[in-house]
Amino acid sequence: MTETTIPAKSAQKGDLATTREESRYLVPAVDIYENEEGLVVAADLPGVDKDGVSVHVENGILTIQGKSAWKPLGTAFLEEFGLMGYFRQFELPGEVDQGKIGGEFKNGVLTIRLPKAEKAKPVSIQVKAN
């Protein structure tokens, strides 16, 4: 899976203030691994609630976006992190069955399952010996 960056559609609106806001984003850390069923993508999106996550696939590009609901509390003594939106894109390999993509979001971790299309799954061939 290759990483790509294509500006999000929402970032092309005319209003300067909104464009700017959406352009400041964090790149979430991800794990991507492969098993027999397909690919699994896990992304850390702390501070994002269920309604703030959006995952979509278009033209073979997987886009992960998260809107952070986090706000600083009170007066700061120590500030090691600040949260904004998250944004990251990956180009999907051709053998992913785009109709069957599923995912879940729990404790700030997004897990997306990308099943392989039937034709890309390994097939075992019986060899007859005489």
Added chain:
Amino acid sequence: MRTAWDLFRDMEDLRREMDRAFRNFGLPRWTSPITRFAFLPGEAARVYPLLNVSEDEHNIYVEALAPGLDTASLKISVVQGQLSISGEKPGLNGGVPREAYHRNERAAGRFVREITLPVEVDQEKATAEYKNGILLVTLPKSEAAKPRQITVKVG
């Protein structure tokens, strides 16, 4: 057609490069407005979890950036003004073999982090909440540490 040229995204990329280049300059990260928002897995792997400490009139708030924790393993304690948070961030279920990974950026493992609280707190009344991958510990200030209004008598 790949992309329309997006000035702001390009500037953002440049800013990221700068953050990377100046990261190890020895200043605490929160002193610079440029690096304040830097959040990269390499950095987080050394000091984990990242903390924000803030206060209002009644409470001290400690927020820890820790997505995907095993909540059963979390231990939070306050001893003599020292707050200690320990726990475990489990790896992916069932131990995925190394060769199956395309990318492995998310850290996993056990962690301990201790900080000295800026004021005296009432540790009996401390509460903690884990929501959306952020752990929030609320520590009520002890009566002695709360600001007191002093009335001036005019005689």
